[in-house]
Amino acid sequence: MRDVYHDELDDIGKGVIEMTNLVAIAMDRATSALLDANLAQAEAVMAADKRIDTLRTDLEERTFQVISRQQPVATDLRVLISTIHLTADLERMGDLADHVAKIARLRFPESAVPEEARDVISQMGEVARSLVTKVADVVDGRDIALAQAIEAEDDSMDALRRKLFTLVLSPNWSRGTEAAIDMTLLGRYYERYADHAVAVARHTIFIVTGRRPEH
Amino acid sequence: MRDVYHDELDDIGKGVIEMTNLVAIAMDRATSALLDANLAQAEAVMAADKRIDTLRTDLEERTFQVISRQQPVATDLRVLISTIHLTADLERMGDLADHVAKIARLRFPESAVPEEARDVISQMGEVARSLVTKVADVVDGRDIALAQAIEAEDDSMDALRRKLFTLVLSPNWSRGTEAAIDMTLLGRYYERYADHAVAVARHTIFIVTGRRPEH
Numbered sequence: 001m002r003d004v005y006h007d008e009l010d011d012i013g014k015g016v017i018e019m020t021n022l023v024a025i026a027m028d029r030a031t032s033a034l035l036d037a038n039l040a041q042a043e044a045v046m047a048a049d050k051r052i053d054t055l056r057t058d059l060e061e062r063t064f065q066v067i068s069r070q071q072p073v074a075t076d077l078r079v080l081i082s083t084i085h086l087t088a089d090l091e092r093m094g095d096l097a098d099h100v101a102k103i104a105r106l107r108f109p110e111s112a113v114p115e116e117a118r119d120v121i122s123q124m125g126e127v128a129r130s131l132v133t134k135v136a137d138v139v140d141g142r143d144i145a146l147a148q149a150i151e152a153e154d155d156s157m158d159a160l161r162r163k164l165f166t167l168v169l170s171p172n173w174s175r176g177t178e179a180a181i182d183m184t185l186l187g188r189y190y191e192r193y194a195d196h197a198v199a200v201a202r203h204t205i206f207i208v209t210g211r212r213p214e215h
Numbered sequence: 216m217r218d219v220y221h222d223e224l225d226d227i228g229k230g231v232i233e234m235t236n237l238v239a240i241a242m243d244r245a246t247s248a249l250l251d252a253n254l255a256q257a258e259a260v261m262a263a264d265k266r267i268d269t270l271r272t273d274l275e276e277r278t279f280q281v282i283s284r285q286q287p288v289a290t291d292l293r294v295l296i297s298t299i300h301l302t303a304d305l306e307r308m309g310d311l312a313d314h315v316a317k318i319a320r321l322r323f324p325e326s327a328v329p330e331e332a333r334d335v336i337s338q339m340g341e342v343a344r345s346l347v348t349k350v351a352d353v354v355d356g357r358d359i360a361l362a363q364a365i366e367a368e369d370d371s372m373d374a375l376r377r378k379l380f381t382l383v384l385s386p387n388w389s390r391g392t393e394a395a396i397d398m399t400l401l402g403r404y405y406e407r408y409a410d411h412a413v414a415v416a417r418h419t420i421f422i423v424t425g426r427r428p429e430h
Contacts, residue, residue, distance in 0.1 A: 064296060071286045081279060081299065088303070169393055177395045178384055184399045 008066050012083060013139075015059045019090040020139050020200070022052050024132040026097035027193055031125030033104035034186070035118060037111040045101035052094035059087045079207045086203040089196040093132075096193040103182055112182050114175040120164045121183075124190040127157050128197075135197045138204050150201045157194040161187040223281050227298060228354075230274045234305040235354050235415070237267050239347040241312035242408055246340030248319035249401070250333060252326040260316035267309035274302045294422045301418040304411040308347075311408040318397055327397050329390040335379045336398075339405040342372050343412075350412045353419050365416045372409040376402040 026045050033042035063083050066072070072080060103112050113121045131153040134146045164187045167173065168180045206212050241260050248257035278298050281287075287295060318327045328336045346368040349361045379402045382388065383395045421427050 064292065067282070067296075068288045068292050071288075073283045073286075077279065077283050081282075084296065084299070085303070088300070165396070168396065173392060177388060177392060180392045180395055181380070181383065181399045184396045185403070188400070188403065 005066070005070050005072075008062070008070075009079075012059060012062055012066070015055060015062070016083065016086060016090070017136070017140050019052060019055050019059070019087065019094075020132065020136045022048060022055070023090055023093040023097060024129065024136060026052070026094055027100065027128045027132065028125070030097045030100035030104065031122070031128070033101050034112055035122055035125070037104065037108055039105060039108045042101040042104040042108070045097055046105075049094045049098040052091060056087045056091040060084055063087075075210050078210070082203040082207050086200050086207075089199045089203070093193050093196045093200075096189045096196070099189045100186060103186060107182070112179075112186075114179050116172075116175075117164065117167060117179075117183055120160055120167060121186060124157065124160050124164075124187075127153055127160060128190055128193055131157070131194055131197050135201045135204075138201050144205045144208055147201060147205055150198055154194050154198045157191055161191045220281070220285050220287075223277070223285075224294075227274060227277055227281070230270060230277070231298065231301060231305070232351070232355050234267060234270050234274070234302065234309075235347065235351045237263060237270070238305055238308040238312060239344065239351060241267070241309055242315070242343045242347065243340070245312045245315035245319065246337070246343070248316050249327055250337055250340070252319065252323055254320060254323045257316040257319040257323070260312055261320075264309045264313040267306060271302045271306040275299055278302075290425050293425070297418040297422050301415050301422075304414045304418070308408050308411045308415075311404045311411070314404050315401060318401060322397070327394075327401075329394050331387075331390075332379065332382060332394075332398055335375055335382060336401060339372065339375050339379075339402070342368055342375060343405055343408055346372070346409055346412050350416045350419075353416050359420045359423055362416060362420055365413055369409045369413045372406055376406045 026048050029041045029048075030045045032038055033045065063080050067077065067080050070076075106112070131150060134150050134153065137143050138146050138150070164183055168183050173180065202212070241263050244256045244263075245260045247253055248260065278295050282292065282295050285291075321327070346365060349365050349368065352358050353361050353365070379398055383398050388395065417427070
């Protein structure tokens with residue numbers, strides 16, 4: 001009985017790793033779509049979001065079945081409830097990549113990102129990638145030592161968002177209100193993506209250690 | 216055994232009703248804080264958010280304990296997992312009211328909302344109130360006939376958000392980029408608040424009927 005149980009947990013774990021990889025690729029592509037006004041990339045992100053949503057539904061159902069059949073208590077049950085939260089966060093990360101891709105598509109064939117904002121947006125994309133790569137390492141290898149580095153990346157993302165506001169609000173901003181709105185929404189999407197990535201790392205650390213990391 | 220179980224479910228249900236009422240009051244106050252540049256209201260929202268967060272942690276823990284002790288399967292288990300999702304949505308609604316209140320505080324003693332946007336923001340506040348009142352009726356009396364009306368209110372919120380964009384992007388907008396950014400974020404916060412309210416209603420309908428409403 002315990003073997004089937006652990007096989008099921010391993011399978012769910014593999015699904016979580018797959019979801020993490022998919023949302024990493026999604027935001028990476030969304031950033032390229034934005035910076036290079038690449039419509040094909042934007043559309044690839046939107047198509048992949050459907051796969052991410054399906055995977056989440058599937059993982060939640062499998063987690064539900066394990067709880068229902070194995071009736072775990074204590075830590076085992078907490079791990080499974082954490083998995084449910086974690087897949088919700090990953091699904092949301094996919095949605096946010098999709099939102100970024102939609103802004104790229106909306107402004108196509110222009111780039112949604114004016115020249116003077118390219119640097120900040122490109123850095124936000126890099127922080128997103130670096131952050132989610134670390135989260136994937138936590139989820140996959142369960143290298144929980146990365147937790148601190150993940151929180152630090154989240155702080156970098158917040159700093160970049162403030163930088164983006166400063167830029168848009170500077171008297172030199174000549175790109176008008178529409179571009180300012182795009183930058184505001186993009187800043188928000190990248191920030192929320194990072195928040196959910198941190199939440200995924202925290203849930204995983206709880207799954208491994210049984211202890212909630214400090215906020 | 217079943218009696219204790221149903222008492223526990225009733226208690227959790229009461230907690231969900233309390234959370235729903237708190238997030239309704241929170242957004243209502245946040246809207247007043249915005250429109251009347253009322254700092255005390257803004258700070259009341261922020262203080263209440265801590266109570267909402269505590270209530271959520273408490274409800275999730277109690278739900279966890281019920282699953283752990285009673286080992287429900289099938290529909291009973293689905294109901295409890297839905298409750299976990301639903302309290303997460305309610306907590307997020309509290310956060311979004313908090314974000315609105317923070318914009319009010321940031322611009323105090325000015326109102327964050329320029330004259331020409333008062334109408335739309337005030338309508339967004341009304342739709343939020345009307346929506347969450349219906350959600351509270353679903354959660355409390357379990358009047359699932361309100362489901363359609365709730366979806367319609369969500370559509371109204373989306374329409375108001377588009378109206379806000381049109382206003383900010385019109386050549387007549389004379390309030391500059393900062394106010395445009397505030398309106399963009401406010402629009403996003405009200406929209407997300409409505410999305411989560413709809414999710415709460417959907418989870419409750421699932422709890423009552425055992426069937427997922429159509430999206």
